[in-house]
Amino acid sequence: MMTLALVLLLTCFTCSSALHTSRAASKKLKYLLEPPVFAEVVGRRGDNVTLPCILRTRPSHYKVKWTKLEPEALGPENIIMMSNAHAFKPYGPLGPRASLRRAHTMDASLQLSRVQLEDDGVYRCELVNGIEDESVTITLRIEGVVFPYQSKDGRYKLSFLEARAVCAEQDAALATFNQLYQAWTEGLDWCNAGWLRDGTVHYPIIHPRPVCGGELRPGIRSYGAKDKERDRFDAFCFTSQTPGSVFYVSGSFSIEQAERACERHGADLALVGHLYAAWRFQSFDQCDGGWLKDGSVRYPIRNPRRRCGGVSEPGVRSVGFPDGSAHLYGAYCYR
């Protein structure tokens, strides 16, 4: 009975890891533990994470090579580090934050410190011994929140590069398809198409309606890859936890007064990404519109109630970009 259960379990692991690695799964590995300890490691921005890679047998001479495979290839091969018994050599933008755990002699696990939004993706641990190189892959998923971003000038004004820039300005990065997909499973329904990190354009629909792609089933609607210079859409940004926190200062401020109100508290007006991160990770709930640094007015709702926007789902509500001289709103500050 025990044996049967184990066999079923292993079979199932093999099929799920086949999604990640077709080459490695097709032959039995001699040196590396496959599937790896976890198929996916989850961390938030700023965390230190360990991507497991364990040897079952040790060849007499070998090197360990870690590479990032997805989402974007920064070159022909995005090497993070190479290591043998005597030396460790870091490469590329991830190198300075990488180390090998070496908890024991069979441990080739990669440690990545102070994880960033762009670290999300698929990694490969490779054992190189010149004859039978072997590898396993493992996914690092950054836990975070996806938010749509629209230009001050209105709907569908952003080229791909502008979309990437507005996300960065809001302490975020363009979301990947997987991040948008997960956000959809968590309730994101948005009827405006936005750029993703790979240059494709999508939008997530939970409640199908004629004006949002017709009466298809709920899901992610796709426009496919669009012209990065000519075509204009909104952006889907992704952010994760922040080192600082967001607080509300009540008042009837113009945007300049709001800025000064934050300064008096030793803070700055919050970015849109800060407010979403506080909503997501600190359950920030405040039923008052407040200025943000980009000139928009928003408020975060965890516990939906009728007098706070009247929408039944939790979310960060937007009042848009009101006239900056309107003395109507409080301030969301970040410190």
Ligand SMILES: *[C@@H]1O[C@H](CO)[C@@H](O)[C@H](O)[C@H]1NC(C)=O
């Ligand atoms: C993460 O790693 C860095 C550098 O290795 C270290 O300075 C820091 O204390 C670690 N942070 C945590 C939370 O373990």
